[in-house]
Amino acid sequence: MKLRVRLFAAAREAASADQIEIDLPCGATVADVPAALAAEAPTLAPFVERSLLAVNSEYAAPQSLLREDDEVALIPPVSGG
Amino acid sequence: MIKLTEQAIDVPQLLAPMRRPNSGAVVLFLGVTRRFTAQRETVRLSYEAYQDMAMAQLGRLEAEARERWRLCECVIVHRLGEVPPGEDSVAIAVSSPHRAAAFEAGQWLIDTLKQSIPIWKQEHWADGDSEWIHPSVETQTKSDVD
Numbered sequence: 001m002k003l004r005v006r007l008f009a010a011a012r013e014a015a016s017a018d019q020i021e022i023d024l025p026c027g028a029t030v031a032d033v034p035a036a037l038a039a040e041a042p043t044l045a046p047f048v049e050r051s052l053l054a055v056n057s058e059y060a061a062p063q064s065l066l067r068e069d070d071e072v073a074l075i076p077p078v079s080g081g
Numbered sequence: 082m083i084k085l086t087e088q089a090i091d092v093p094q095l096l097a098p099m100r101r102p103n104s105g106a107v108v109l110f111l112g113v114t115r116r117f118t119a120q121r122e123t124v125r126l127s128y129e130a131y132q133d134m135a136m137a138q139l140g141r142l143e144a145e146a147r148e149r150w151r152l153c154e155c156v157i158v159h160r161l162g163e164v165p166p167g168e169d170s171v172a173i174a175v176s177s178p179h180r181a182a183a184f185e186a187g188q189w190l191i192d193t194l195k196q197s198i199p200i201w202k203q204e205h206w207a208d209g210d211s212e213w214i215h216p217s218v219e220t221q222t223k224s225d226v227d
Contacts, residue, residue: 009129009201010213050217054199057134073131073199079214080128080135080159080200081112081171081191 001026003066005037006073011047020044024066030055031062033072044074051076082155083139085130087162090169095156104153104176108183110191112171114164122207128161128170131199135159138198146175146190150182157190159200170202 004019012018022036034048053060054073066072092111099107114126143155153176164170173190177183205211 006131008131008199009203010215013213047215050215054131054134057131057137059197073134075131075134075199076201076213077215077217078195078197078199079202079216080130080198081195 001028001066001068003033003068003070003072005033006071007044008073009076011044011051011074011076014043014047015041017041028066029062030060030064030066030072033066037074047074047076082157083136083143084156084158085132085135085161086158087160090158090160090172092169092172095158095172095174099154099156099174099176101153101176103178105178106180106183107174107176108180108187110171110173110187111169112191113169114166116166118204123166123204124207125163125165125205126170127163127203127205128159129201129203130159130161132161134199139194142190142193142198146186149189150175150177150186152177152182152186155186155190157194159194159198161200 002021002023004021006019007015020041022040024032030053033053038045038048052075054075055070139157146155156174158172160170173187175183175186203213
């Protein structure tokens, strides 16, 4: 299944894109996203190691199952305030 | 009340509804763009948010604060886009019958916001460099003039 992963801040600039499409097998979980992202955009490798992932606006646990229409986002360490 | 805005934060307007007969204490926190960090000069900060998620998570933060402390009002406003030195990037105001709850809730809200809400700041330095602030990730970006 194809999934779009939204990118922000330095990760967005490193990838020169605000979203990246990845292709994962059915039954894939959130834990499968980092490697797929780094393979699709190698410049994201330093970020995927230290970022969290969100699915549909919630921080997602690695074992969470993904579905085709989920909105996935790479959340590098935050710095609001 | 939760708000993300590209406009300057209107603090008097935000405080007006906080003063009510049953609110004995109002605590206000403002995060302000600081011009100097370790002698390096900042010309502006710019803030970017994952807006849908930030709104959802800020709403949860307000709800959790209201569960933990007896609050009358709770307002969280974060500015996005460019914020020059001396202007507010974030405002948190809480009111409660007694001051202890307002101080504790205000402190918890800003600390938790800084740890978990998907908002990022970029420092624009006077020497032309800019840098996304991602605690613990190496993010030095190319100078604007490169």
